[in-house]
Amino acid sequence: MGSTGRDGPAPATVTQRVLGLLAAFDADHPRLALTELARRAGLPLSTAHRLVGELTGWGALERGDDGRYRIGLRLWEIGALAPRSVGLREAALPFLTDLQEVTGENVQLAVLDGTEVVYVERLSGRRAVNVITRVGGRLPLHATGVGLVLLAHAPPELQERVLAAPLRRYTEHTITTPAQLRRVLADVRRSGVAVSDRQIELVALSVAAPVRAPGGEVVAALSVVVPAAGSDPRAYVPVVRAAARGVSRVLGPPRGVAVGA
Amino acid sequence: MGSTGRDGPAPATVTQRVLGLLAAFDADHPRLALTELARRAGLPLSTAHRLVGELTGWGALERGDDGRYRIGLRLWEIGALAPRSVGLREAALPFLTDLQEVTGENVQLAVLDGTEVVYVERLSGRRAVNVITRVGGRLPLHATGVGLVLLAHAPPELQERVLAAPLRRYTEHTITTPAQLRRVLADVRRSGVAVSDRQIELVALSVAAPVRAPGGEVVAALSVVVPAAGSDPRAYVPVVRAAARGVSRVLGPPRGVAVGA
DNA sequence: ACCAGACTTCCACTCAGCGGAAGTCCTGTC
DNA sequence: GACAGGACTTCCGCTGAGTGGAAGTCTGGT
Structure with missing residues (x-):
């Protein structure tokens, strides 16, 4: 363990990339264009494009009239199941x-x-x-x-x-x-x-x-x-x-x- | 197009599997054991185990004292950025x-x-x-x-x-x-x-x-x-x-x- | 008409993810 | 205290899903 020596610029796993895309949103950036989103998540544009497409299709993200993405209602719904907040x-x-x-x-x-x-x-x-x-x-x-x-x-x-x-x-x-x-x-x-x-x-x-x-x-x-x-x-x-x-x-x-x- | 003919029991893409795991939670099932979670998401146990591990590490899921999983605070936080709900x-x-x-x-x-x-x-x-x-x-x-x-x-x-x-x-x-x-x-x-x-x-x-x-x-x-x-x-x-x-x-x-x- | 920037599509290579199987850890039962 | 059953965890070699560079398209500004 340890000593890979190199910094890992690529977090690699798909799951982490997906989560990274979600985490690219914050209070100061509730709406992001694809390019910004890709940059903030540290992903190549085409990769981000594909993943974001899946997320949007599912409802985790939504796309506004201006083409920018925001957190979707579906994700909010699931978040609303967190026992420690709701309840x-x-x-x-x-x-x-x-x-x-x-x-x-x-x-x-x-x-x-x-x-x-x-x-x-x-x-x-x-x-x-x-x-x-x-x-x-x-x-x-x-x-x-x-x-x-x-x-x-x-x-x-x-x-x-x-x-x-x-x-x-x-x-x-x-x-x-x-x-x-x-x-x-x-x-x-x-x-x-x-x-x-x-x-x-x-x-x-x-x-x-x-x-x-x-x-x-x-x-x-x-x-x-x-x-x-x-x-x-x-x-x-x-x-x-x-x-x-x-x-x-x-x-x-x-x-x-x-x-x- | 069309006519794949077969029902797709395997949703295939990793993103969809991850989202499927999250969607396995609902109002009637806010806490799930790994086995239940895997079954509800339609994933083999070992696959679910790995993905759930990543989700938990990141904070999208949390693991209770009883070993069961629930939606994590981190996911709730992100959901709280959905402009259509909060705001x-x-x-x-x-x-x-x-x-x-x-x-x-x-x-x-x-x-x-x-x-x-x-x-x-x-x-x-x-x-x-x-x-x-x-x-x-x-x-x-x-x-x-x-x-x-x-x-x-x-x-x-x-x-x-x-x-x-x-x-x-x-x-x-x-x-x-x-x-x-x-x-x-x-x-x-x-x-x-x-x-x-x-x-x-x-x-x-x-x-x-x-x-x-x-x-x-x-x-x-x-x-x-x-x-x-x-x-x-x-x-x-x-x-x-x-x-x-x-x-x-x-x-x-x-x-x-x-x-x- | 032209350009720049943002988005979308394509496709062949490759390594991340897969999942069957075996191992471990409980908990309840006789 | 041995055993059975269930739930969880770890391992590892094969393979096709995911990758991302590059080329194509759309859009708005000048």
Whole structure:
């Protein structure tokens, strides 16, 4: 093993090429012409053309009037079967809506994937600050409220991995040292909430709480994002916790504990 | 051309096999063991094993603790880039929520794909009848409120195609003759709303209205589903229309003009 | 009319993918 | 605790699906 010596410019397998074509789309490039698509996926034009043709025929991609390709409805449908997004989202939506109504701010629901948070739902409040998150978007764990919650309850081995890696700085308030992060995580575990104060953008802070599956494991986190100026994060703690507990309850009553009548 | 004569048991191309594996998942089978997956996709076990391994490595599939596979978050993320679902959904959600609050019933947002409606969003009202629709689900055009709206505004050639095909009967109230359907469609175009009265289930009826893009084309439809017993569909027409217009407005205030304060 | 760029089609070579078969790992049964 | 059965994993030599360079077509700009 190892020591092929050469960088593999060609990922080779057909499956990977196909996936590469899909992955060529992102939030900044939701529509791509064939040539762009081929270039972004690193495939010869004619190869891309054939594969894209198959994908389009099947409905994984669609072709717009302008000839450019976009992700197709069929792929979205299949994505909608991912248990970790839908299902969770379904259970959480009413509580998120309430939270948004009550606070008037942006609310978010996120899960852990690898060493990042993935935002599964986002409702924007009317008087809310504009945040950079997006449904389907990713951010690092150490810099977001939901990320801190998820990391605090993640397996130790993941925590170590994150602590060992460099912690990207977004603002002067971003947590960047392992010691600091360790302290904050302990705090999150104790208090049951996380506050990410101006760690991503100087204008916003977020308050997050864990959503638990019946077994007790933390499967998601939800948060409110509020303007940093003149907000007292503590004011949001009760509502956010209540919402998170509400979602947990809908997911299923805690197991293995006798509930008195 | 034609006349290969034989049924093709082997779809052959790798791309199609991969897509077939993804398509093996559906609402009734969101989690599949390798053997089931291989059988449903019509692939030899070892072939499925290899392809599934690649898909899992990439994140298109995930493997649960029980060893079964499910659609992965990564695929959901990519699906979330489909312009026809997200974007639309984003714009519509506040109006759907309001509609749901006001009526207390289920509300739905759907788009056209092929000769079916695809439900892009669904909010269930607290006192609502339980309907069979599901986010990501499909139903035929002729039997649903949203379907009638979408069909009424679809290109004539699609209308002809639907009119020519057999119209599946769900209940005694389902529209099943082309003449009947033609009449209803004309009516929908004139009135701007569609009512599907007990066409799918005897307990429910739905009232639907079109959502338009800036250019005027109908890109989606939204509806309320209410209990058939003792409901007057006409009572819902104004709210539903208002909501649909609200969504249309958000999608594009006539050609990129900023709305003055 | 001309050109440039983007897309589409063609086709002979070749190596990635195939899948039967054998091996491993569970889990439930007697 | 031996055994059977089922589910998953690995192996490997054959072969036709996939490849991609090149040539052809379409489109819009000048």
